Amino acid sequence: MGAGNSQDGKPGPGEIFAYFTEIGIISQLSSALLARVLPDGVHPSHFAIVQHLIRRGDGKPPVRIAAAMQITKATMTHSLAVLEKRGFVETRPSPEDARSKLVYLTDAGRAFHAEAIEGVIRAFGRIIGDEHAEIMRQAMPGLVAIRKLLDDNRDL
Numbered sequence: 001m002g003a004g005n006s007q008d009g010k011p012g013p014g015e016i017f018a019y020f021t022e023i024g025i026i027s028q029l030s031s032a033l034l035a036r037v038l039p040d041g042v043h044p045s046h047f048a049i050v051q052h053l054i055r056r057g058d059g060k061p062p063v064r065i066a067a068a069m070q071i072t073k074a075t076m077t078h079s080l081a082v083l084e085k086r087g088f089v090e091t092r093p094s095p096e097d098a099r100s101k102l103v104y105l106t107d108a109g110r111a112f113h114a115e116a117i118e119g120v121i122r123a124f125g126r127i128i129g130d131e132h133a134e135i136m137r138q139a140m141p142g143l144v145a146i147r148k149l150l151d152d153n154r155d156l
Helices: 013-037 044-056 062-069 073-085 107-152
Strands: 089-093 101-105
Touching (some): 062 101
């Protein structure tokens, strides 16, 4: 059926590709904007780890965080070192297994998160403005549904 809709109502291959291309471009542009509001030396991927710990709770092993974020253990080790140096997280021995560690947000990490969120809200708010707020609101349920669908099928 080509690039557009198929006859049976399912999205055509071109439509699927175009949809995820737009999401990818939005992700790149929003990450670049996020990078501009973060302190020097803190990358959006570091912020994503803090955001994950805020959303899912801290006290998780690094390997579990790496798996959730779909990054390598080495990348997680480096990122945690950056965050620890900044005082945003700390690793402690697991009470159940002294050989493994757990990652905890510090008060400074929670403050960093709150400041970063405020910066992002200001930056995106200037761009979105009142005239595009409704577009964002209408898109949100569909984006959440697609994210859940992809999350539920990440092992395919």
